Amino acid sequence: MKLTISPSPLAEQKKDAIIIFFQGADPLLPSGHAALKKLVAAYVKNAAFKGQAGQTAVFPLPEKMKANRLIVAGLGEDKDFYNGLLEQAAAAAVKAGRAAGMKSFAMASTIKLTGVSEADYQLLAGRGAAWGTYEFSTFKSDHKKKPAASLVFAGAVKDRTAVKNAEAQGTALLDTANVANLPGNEAPPAKIADWAKAMAKANGLSCQVLGKAELTKKGCGGILSVAQGSAQDAKMIILKHAGTDKTAKPIVLVGKTVTFDSGGISLKPGKGMGWMRYDKCGGMAVLTAMQMIARMNVKTPVVGILGAAENMPGSRATRPGDIIKAYNGKTIEVLNTDAEGRLVLADALGLAAEMKPAAIVDLATLTGAVIVALGSAASAVLGNDQKLINQLVSSGTEAGERLWQLPLYKDYSDEMKSDFADLSNLGKSGGAGTATAAAFLQEFVPDGIPWAHIDIAGTAWVESAKPYQDAGATLFGSRLLAQWISAQG
Structure with missing residues (x-):
């Protein structure tokens, strides 16, 4: 427009x-x-x-x-x-x-x-x-x-800056929405990667795509385990905005991009499963934010990482009880294959940490528990750095995307310990699902790196038309990320 x-x-x-x-x-x-x-x-x-x-x-x-x-x-x-x-x-x-x-x-x-x-x-x-x-x-x-x-x-x-930014951000929203709304058969990981490459070229970003061979060589066992049951290979998509401040450490944005989530062997109920085309919305928010950032030419260097995989129950699918090794070397007992997003993010967070970032923020449609807690009125934010969380909450308020902080107690980390591996991908008691999922992710962020996790499971899409949009992806998170990053430096 x-x-x-x-x-x-x-x-x-x-x-x-x-x-x-x-x-x-x-x-x-x-x-x-x-x-x-x-x-x-x-x-x-x-x-x-x-x-x-x-x-x-x-x-x-x-x-x-x-x-x-x-x-x-x-x-x-x-x-x-x-x-x-x-x-x-x-x-x-x-x-x-x-x-x-x-x-x-x-x-x-x-x-x-x-x-x-x-x-x-x-x-x-x-x-x-x-x-x-x-x-x-x-x-x-x-x-x-x-x-x-x-x-x-x-x-x-x-x-006139705000009007120019509104046009830049509006264009990014409209561009990415066409990909975010595609069904699983039309948007496998390879197609998401191709779209990201084209978007990067058009907006002055660099783009690197790690395929199955590269992910295997790097030891990214989390995302590879999720993709095992699918005919579609996983892709790790890395977008970079150089920024104008060459001395600044990069901010890294990580997005869960599960292009369709059947639940794997731990199969989801059939009713409503069609909406699992939107399990890629964390990655779609990162894609949108990266385009916004590039179009506004923000000073801060920014990296966007999308872990793209399809979770299917094929003959080679990961089984409940299997043990895998993530990129950072930690082993994970997979108790439930429908808790797959955290396995994808584990590898992406490990890669992000190697970039020596100023901060890492990940976004994911991660847990049904967050919908029980907050509905569709807000997304949950958890992390290891209160200053970062405060900045994100404030940016969300300004951008019109509300965040609510949930605690990240040691109790939740204890819940994720396994009898047979370093970690399990499901809490022992089954309670506090959003917090225990975040506690699992924290294990892949080294001490000293500010990190925040945003669970957008309740805000990533709407299932019926609203006065302001038809059914489909909202691209929640992209607006607050652009607001936050443009205020840095």
């Missing part, structure tokens, strides 16, 4: 629609828009629109107005507001407009919204507007491609 800035006020914009946000019953417009505010209030006075979060309404504008339509979008009440609702409202407004055949939109360059700066508003609203144009129609034979959309921020803008 093309984002531009115009000095002319919102009421003077000759577009298919102007978008105005409401917080409850209050239209949010900057000073100097009294006439427009009065007109908008009259439209919604007797309408069903009440400014609730995710709610939108479309009205025709009188001939005296240059725009054809008015779209109002709700943020909910002030007491319930968080930044993600602004991005969702912008997406919902554009989505509603696109459904009515519109392609050009305008919104005020700034609004009065408690706790949201002008730059944050432009980033959230611009990025949300871009997300509102997305449709996954690859396999719909009767789909007609809609024309490209545009958005103008109307009025004075102090600094």
Whole structure:
């Protein structure tokens, strides 16, 4: 979506629609828009629109107005507001407009919204507007491609950087969503690797792909054990952004990229298994973040590692009770082959640690337990460095992606000890599944390296259409990572 800035006020914009946000019953417009505010209030006075979060309404504008339509979008009440609702409202407004055949939109360059700066508003609203144009129609034979959309921020803008970043991040979201939503037969590890290579070339990143032979030579027994039951070979994809600060240590982002998760020998129930195409969403968030980082040309060097594998119950599949060796030399008793993501991440974290990073952050659709704990309202974050966790939580708040810290007590590490190997991939008691999974991962991060784990199992995709997006991948995590990394240095 093309984002531009115009000095002319919102009421003077000759577009298919102007978008105005409401917080409850209050239209949010900057000073100097009294006439427009009065007109908008009259439209919604007797309408069903009440400014609730995710709610939108479309009205025709009188001939005296240059725009054809008015779209109002709700943020909910002030007491319930968080930044993600602004991005969702912008997406919902554009989505509603696109459904009515519109392609050009305008919104005020700034609004009065408690706790949201002008730059944050432009980033959230611009990025949300871009997300509102997305449709996954690859396999719909009767789909007609809609024309490209545009958005103008109307009025004075102090600094154009936020609008430029919104366009860069919006483009990255739309590009990666097409891969994130592909089913397992269309997105095996090899295809993910090919897409990553093409994306890297287009955005000035370097890309290295380790295949089965290289992974075997390196001793990456975790990811290889996951792929054993599949006809598809595993791939470890390593993307690098050089950055402009040549003296800085790199930040390493690690993403679980299980392209389809049947559970392996520990087979999942058939109901809902089709959604396991989205077990690659940790890697998809890293792919998106790396493209955002490259397009914004951030100073900090960043490495993205995707451990891509398919978990299937073939004749060579890893069995419960098998013992494997990870890249860092630790042995693991595989008690449950459906706890496979942590085996993939074990090798990826080992490789990340060798890069002597400033910090490592991994993202994964790792446990059902996190959904029990937090639902889809937030993702869990755990780690070994409180400063890093605080930064990620703060960046998530700014980016509209909420994180909630869970503890990482020694008790959870004790749960992961095995009678027959160094570790087991399942806790002895079966409780605290999110924390014990993180405790397992911590065993592959050397002391002295700040590390955080983000479990996105409850936030990585939606199973039914929302006002702001269709069913499918959300790419949760990419926004907060871009926010955090762009603030470094």
